Amino acid sequence: MAGRIHIDHFTTLDGVAQAPGGREEDAENGFAFGGWQAPLIDKTVGEQVDEGIQAMDALLLGRRTYDIFASYWPNQLDGPDAGIARKFDAIPKYVASRGTPDLNWRDSHQLGRDLPAELSALRERHQEIHVIGSIDFSRTLLADGMFDQLNLWVYPIVVGPGKRLFPDDGPPASLELIEAGAASEKGAILLRYGWKGSTPETGDMT
Numbered sequence: 001m002a003g004r005i006h007i008d009h010f011t012t013l014d015g016v017a018q019a020p021g022g023r024e025e026d027a028e029n030g031f032a033f034g035g036w037q038a039p040l041i042d043k044t045v046g047e048q049v050d051e052g053i054q055a056m057d058a059l060l061l062g063r064r065t066y067d068i069f070a071s072y073w074p075n076q077l078d079g080p081d082a083g084i085a086r087k088f089d090a091i092p093k094y095v096a097s098r099g100t101p102d103l104n105w106r107d108s109h110q111l112g113r114d115l116p117a118e119l120s121a122l123r124e125r126h127q128e129i130h131v132i133g134s135i136d137f138s139r140t141l142l143a144d145g146m147f148d149q150l151n152l153w154v155y156p157i158v159v160g161p162g163k164r165l166f167p168d169d170g171p172p173a174s175l176e177l178i179e180a181g182a183a184s185e186k187g188a189i190l191l192r193y194g195w196k197g198s199t200p201e202t203g204d205m206t
Contacts, residue, residue, distance in 0.1 A: 003122065006052070007138050009165055026064070031163075042184050048181070053130075059091055
């Protein structure tokens with residue numbers, strides 16, 4: 001059975017997915033609200049995230065997110081987040097980049113230029129492949145339906161300008177709701193979507 005590609009994203013109510021984890025994570029274009037997720041972390045979301053991490057057997061990242069992860073997680077193997085750090089360290093990491101990333105993190109590999117072929121090979125090699133963050137790369141996967149499930153945590157906060165998973169200039173897509181969770185203690189809701197197609201249906205109210 002071929003493996004599945006999951007895209008995991010945290011987003012504000014107005015769709016911003018930029019720099020949820022910290023002030024210095026991504027300040028591009030003068031983004032002023034880096035770390036917006038930190039005050040809203042709670043037990044339910046923590047358990048949902050941990051469940052996904054423990055199920056994955058491969059990590060698929062864009063270049064920027066890979067560099068952030070590679071500079072942080074290998075140094076947390078004995079810290080309070082050791083469970084996550086050791087899981088990430090143990091599984092293969094794949095990086096989508098047109099450049100020449102530094103792949104010093106254990107078991108890291110750069111994808112080739114033929115993305116559909118590379119993803120097909122990953123599906124044959126692994127069962128649960130997760131993309132975390134990686135906005136630009138995730139947009140590419142979403143634009144062409146090169147994923148199986150989008151796991152979207154929506155938070156009750158509005159921040160205005162910032163990078164969005166679904167930018168104003170498209171491309172269009174049609175998704176199918178697989179599951180909607182109950183609100184967490186601080187109001188986040190996990191929505192799971194599957195791909196339906198690149199052309200949304202239209203009609204009129206008559």
